[in-house]
Amino acid sequence: MSKIDPTARVEDGAVIGEGTEIGPFCIIGRNARIGTNCKLIGQVTVIGHTSIGDGCVISPFAVLGGAPQDLSYKGEPTTLDIGSGNTIREGATMNVGTVKGGGKTRVGNDGYFMNNSHVGHDCVVGNNAIFATSATLGGHCEIGDAVYIGGLSAVHQFTRIGNYVMVGGLSGVRDDIIPYGLANGQYAVLESLNLIGMKRRKFTKQRLVTVRAFYQKLFHGPGTFAERLESVLPLASEDPAIAEILGFIGKGKRPLCLPTIEK
Template sequence: MTSIDPTARVEDGAVIGEGTTIGPYCVVGRDVVIGANCKLIAHAHVMGHTTVGDGCTVYPFASLGGAPQDLSYRGEPTRLQIGAGCTIREGVTMNVGTVKGGGLTRVGERGFFMNNSHVGHDCIVGNDVIFATSATLGGHCEIGDFVYIGGLSAVHQFARVGPQVMIGGVCGVRGDIIPYGLVNGQYARLEGLNIIGMKRRKFTRERLAAVRSFYQKLFEAPGVFSERLSTVQPLAASDPAIAEILQFIEAGKQRSLCLPSGRNAED
């Protein structure tokens, strides 16, 4: 049974799913669709052309579907789509997209967004992510599945973060981070592989050894990066994770690659 607190304001046109609870002083706009069995605890604001998937919980003072923080925006009916099973804690903000960015900000399923984290316009966020307190995405970022972003860390607009990446706290991410990468530092640098995360995804000892060996050849061996990259290309056939990393590097366009400290693309 749907329950709407008498102090909440749900505009005509909004669609509220079966079993959803809209708590005290929430505001839901006319173009919003909220799925079944969601819970807006109190004081949440969902606006714009926003869709919230089934089973999400939204805590007080979250603001979902607000206008993009982009000077080119002129009120176009762009969208925010949030997948099922997300937990959105206090003060989280997620903005709709922009026309020039494709018109859609998309957040996957089962995400856990801690207080004051932010998803900027036109971002594509995968499934099962964790954003710690005040983790922030600039516009047009791409975040893979099972990514962890540490507290007070910020990802530069147009940056890509591959799946199963772990970003430490208080990091400024200015470049693309390879799948399975572990980064840290004031300006994030690649420190190795997210071995703990890979073990949680059931990587065998043999697979871990193969990916580690590939990583060492690509990022730690002497010589020019482009030459090392060419040398390791045949290893793509040896493990799907290696192939995924190489495909990610090849697809890079907007931002440079995040590399280990003291290394650059010309070393």
């Protein structure tokens, strides 16, 4: 059985999963779908066509499924899909998508979204993401798995951030960041590989040496970036991480976040 506090307002049509607790003064809209064993601590708002997976914990004043902050939105039934096992802290916001952006905002599993963080319309966020306090995504961003975005950092609309990236606090991210990258700065630049994150993901010493050598050739070797990129393409076979980085670069439509020397 779900447990719904008598002060909560749950509209007809909302679906509440078994074992889910809806705390005091929550507002749950008619098109909301909340999975099993979730806990909405209190004063949480879930509106719009929003689905939330199993086992999520949501703190007071979070607003999930609000209208996009986009002037083109005219009330269309676009969606927000949130996966399972997420922790969403106080005041965090996640918006539904827009028709022009595909109509769906998606958040993966097992994320941790700290207070006042924001996921904009039409964004795609992978699994195991960590958004620190007030980390903010503009619309249409693509965020990979196990990405950490530091406090008070903002990511420009349409920007891609690859898997296992770390973004430092107080950073403004305007350009795509390669997988395994470490980016930092008021206008973020690529500082290095996220070696700590790679070690935590059991990269062997030999793999780290191989990927670091590739990184040095690509970003700090002689010649222009285009020339260096062409020269390292054959290295894709040396390690899956190298292949992933090169594939990410190949799919890019926006500028790439580069070291200061390239700016």
